[in-house]
Amino acid sequence: MKLILPLLAASSAGCAWLYRSHQQRLQHAEYLRGLSQPQQYRGLPIVIVVDVGSSSIRASCFALVSEAQWALIGGSLQQQHVSSIDVYGEADGAKIAASVEVILDQTMEFLRVTDLTQKIVGVGFSTFAMNVLGINANGSVVTPVYTYAGRRKATAEWAKEIQDRLSARGELDEAHNRTGTVIHPAYAPATFLRLHKEEPELVERVTKWQSISGYLIGKWTTAGQQDGCLPISFSEASWMGLLDFRRSQWDSKLLELIGMDSNKMPPVADSSVPFSGLNAKFARRWPELEIVPFFLGVSDGAAANIGSKCLDASRIAVTIGTSAALRVVLSEDAMKNAKVPKGLWCYRIGRDHVLLGGALSDGGSVFKFFRESLRLSDEGEPCSYVCNCVEIVVKLFTICSLVQI
Known part of the structure; x- marks a missing residue:
């Protein structure tokens, strides 16, 4: 209460x-209408921001108009309404990737038509949280994208199992204090435990667990060609409910409790860490982005504070x-x-x-x-x-x- x-x-x-x-x-509308003319941004640093939501995928472009002020470039919004999350609260990673790539195609076409491709300085992501998917050694998706909206009855039952185990040890409150989250079907521990107990063959196929943004950047750039895996951002990791947020490390006690191999968890990094160098396939598709840095996703809840x-x-x-x-x-x-x-x-x-x-x-x-x-x-x-x-x-x-x- x-x-x-x-x-x-x-x-x-x-x-x-x-x-x-x-x-x-x-009163501010006239000023904003003036800013909406794309040609006035020629020569200014420009970033592309991709938002992967549960009901739509969109991208917009922003120009740096002063030392700390980014202006939305009018007409740059590209959007595709999609039902990413199915009746089980899961999503198809390959379909999300295909939709994001089409949105980026449209965004790049807008920037070409308006002659604004000269100074693209970055591509960033915001994503719905939580999200996690498994990839194999080749970087291919081998599981659904598991999300905050998980609706499988068994997941709720395994969440209760984790709660009971922690309570029996007198560790439930301490787990909340370490991770900052409660044990709930919306977070990864219950999903991971269900997978280990009910779909062990699927878990065995997973080389690394990834976020959506890490999977996309790994798919597009040479950064993902070494082991097929990129780090996960602090916010995306924390929203999984498995991060010791004070130490910025995966919570070893919870990983052990749910039977998760820590070697399958990605490294954790700040979302400001850049990854650049498109691979040959995507360099042909988006030549203007070949050496532009891509940045790991920011969870939507964190983005709400940043944007306001x-x-x-x-x-x-x-x-x-x-x-x-x-x-x-x-x-x-x-x-x-x-x-x-x-x-x-x-x-x-x-x-x-x-x-x-x-x-x-x-x-x-x-x-x-x-x-x-x-x-x-x-x-x-x-x-x-x-x-x-x-x-x-x-x-x-x-x-x-x-x-x-």
């Missing part, structure tokens, strides 16, 4: 901010959709000796930073909640007033939370 109330408050505060900023966005400029403890990010989440970026030192609060999670998202937060389902119904609870009319002003009040509450909650940390 302690978590639910502030998250509801935070959800309302986010809605209030959106409502109040509407006029500012309208909530990059330190002075700002909390509230995202509202089917679910609501409240997240704050902290220095790693802030959690060095502090325990992860019960009911919250904590992910490593970079060399020096972690992401602390909590989530609540059905966040999008916050207005309905206040209208029905307080018997408000459908007119905007009363709801706006309530949200203004709630924003004060969430600010107080934020201050108290950070003081406790």
Whole structure:
């Protein structure tokens, strides 16, 4: 209950901010329309960002217009609506790769037509979390992509088995404190244990486990030709629920508990580490990207904070959709000796930073909640007033939370 109330408050505060900023966005529209002319970005550094979501795959281009300001290049968005995740909560890695490659084809065509290919300085990824797939020694996918949306009944049963084993040892809370995550079907431990118990032949075919972004970069570049495996980023690894986020290492106790061979886990690296050098096949397809660096994926939850400029403890990010989440970026030192609060999670998202937060389902119904609870009319002003009040509450909650940390 302690978590639910502030998250509801935070959800309302986010809605209030959106409502109040509407006029500012309208006033800013003329400026944005000016930025949307692609030709003005010729000669500026440009990055391509690919977002692999559960319902769509898209890419956009950004230009560096000042020392620390990137502007979205109007018209650069390329998008393909796909149902990546099936009824089992799993995805087809080969189909995802094919869709991403088509999106990059379209993106490169846009950049060629607008004469913006001269200074492409990087290609980055954001991905839904969690995601993990198995590859063989040749770098080919041999398993489905296992995701946060896993819906197999057996996975939930194996999650309960892990909980029971840890509880019997008195280690359940400590596992949460080490990894920053709970034992749940949405994370990898339960999936891996199910695979070892029910599909051992499939596990045997796996040389390395990879993230989607690592698999794609390994498929396209010479970096993946040595052993077919690239590192996994801190955020993608942490969202698997198997990373000791303080030590930035795979959690050996959990790996042992689920029977996972640590040699099959990829090395962990910061998403700022570049991988360049397209292999011959893809150099022919995207010659302008032949020596451009590619970067490992950033998990969507971390990207939400980055995109909203909530990059330190002075700002909390509230995202509202089917679910609501409240997240704050902290220095790693802030959690060095502090325990992860019960009911919250904590992910490593970079060399020096972690992401602390909590989530609540059905966040999008916050207005309905206040209208029905307080018997408000459908007119905007009363709801706006309530949200203004709630924003004060969430600010107080934020201050108290950070003081406790």
